[in-house]
Amino acid sequence: MYVITVKNLTISYNKKPAIKGVNLNIEPGSVIGIIGPNGAGKSTLLKGMLGLLPFDTGDIKIFGENIDRSRKRISYIPQREQFDWDFPINVEDVVMMGRYAHLPIVGFPKAGDKEIVRQVLEKVEMDKYAKRQIRQLSGGQQQRVFLARALAQESDIYFLDEPFVGVDAKTERAIFKLMKELKGIGKTLLVVHHDLSMVKNYFDKLIMINQTLIAYGDSEKVFTPELVNKTYGGRLTMLQKTEELVSG
Numbered sequence: 001m002y003v004i005t006v007k008n009l010t011i012s013y014n015k016k017p018a019i020k021g022v023n024l025n026i027e028p029g030s031v032i033g034i035i036g037p038n039g040a041g042k043s044t045l046l047k048g049m050l051g052l053l054p055f056d057t058g059d060i061k062i063f064g065e066n067i068d069r070s071r072k073r074i075s076y077i078p079q080r081e082q083f084d085w086d087f088p089i090n091v092e093d094v095v096m097m098g099r100y101a102h103l104p105i106v107g108f109p110k111a112g113d114k115e116i117v118r119q120v121l122e123k124v125e126m127d128k129y130a131k132r133q134i135r136q137l138s139g140g141q142q143q144r145v146f147l148a149r150a151l152a153q154e155s156d157i158y159f160l161d162e163p164f165v166g167v168d169a170k171t172e173r174a175i176f177k178l179m180k181e182l183k184g185i186g187k188t189l190l191v192v193h194h195d196l197s198m199v200k201n202y203f204d205k206l207i208m209i210n211q212t213l214i215a216y217g218d219s220e221k222v223f224t225p226e227l228v229n230k231t232y233g234g235r236l237t238m239l240q241k242t243e244e245l246v247s248g
Contacts, residue, residue, distance in 0.1 A: 001064065003028045003157060003188050004049060009058035011041075011048050017056070018044040022213045028156075031179050031189045033203035033219070035196065037232050040210040042192045043079070043161055049190070050076055050159055062157070072101045075150035076159045080143060080166065085135045091145050092130040095121060098152030120151040124174055140171035147178060158182060160191045164198075176202065199223055 004026035011018050019041035026032065034042045047053045049060055051067035062070035075098070098120075099113040109117075121127040124144040134142060143163060150158055163175050179189055179202070191203070199206065199219060206222050208214040208231045215222040215231070 001028075002026055002061075003063055004190075005059075005061040005064075006049060007059045009045070009048055009060070010056040011044050011053050011058075012056050017211065019048070019209065020212050022058075022209070024207065024213070024216055026188065026190070028188050029183060029186045030204045031183050031191065031202065032205045032207060033199055034190060034192045034207045034209065035194070035199065035231070036209040036214075040231075042209060045207070045209060046159055046161055046190060046192055050074065073156040074159065075153045075155040075157070077143075077146050077150055077161065077163060079161045080139065083142075083146075085142070087134075089134055090130070091121070091126060091132050091134060091137070092117060094134055094145055095148045095152050098149040101153060116152055116154075117148075120148040121145075123151065124148045124178070125170075138168070139166045140168040143167050143171055144174055147175065151178070156187060158187060158189045160189065162192050162194065164193065164195065196228070 002025045004024065006022055006024040006026075009022040010020050022045060034045060036042050044053065048055065048058070049062075051060065060067055063073065067074075095117045096109055096113065099109055099116065102113070103109065118127065118130075121130055124147050126141065126144050126148060129137065129141065129145075134145060137145065143166075147163075164172055167175070179191070182189060183204070190207075193199070193202065200223060203219050205217060206219050207216050208222060208227055210231050210233070215227045
């Protein structure tokens, strides 16, 4: 069974298509990179699969059901600039948000929820910052907190939009380690990414998009000079370097 099925997905902004006629069948237990040039529709595709944007055409199924019936099984980490970093909330409370889907409509976190928050903060090495205000953290620390929030949700699918942007080397290693661990226990991850030099290291599979779907498949098979050229066209300034990477 596919964990995500996308059929004929078209999404427009101001009547101009951002992605057109995308069809995908996503298998479970993979780390999947979404790559393409700026303006190619990478984040639009991710938000479309999450049901956060209206469709012109298309149908999305998560575990064979409509998105609203599957939200408890999904975690989403948007780009960092989409957060209000001035909101007065501490690290522990941010991560506890990941437990809300497991709480009754009227209820408070229990000891088990608090223990999960403690464990995931420890996993991302942010436990000693539990009472720190989120705005007082560095960019890399903030990203690790939101990774912890996603882990606290105990989801089956993780959507990450540019998680490596603006983070330090320690956070990058932490994100990569978590992706491998989650894959190892059968989770599925979809990751919008822009650094082509790390594609083969990070991802089992690739979605290559430039408004339309260019390719989807195993990284070793689709990350070729021909498909990279087709995806990026004249906007790929590092084409020579990329050709060396995909060839060797």
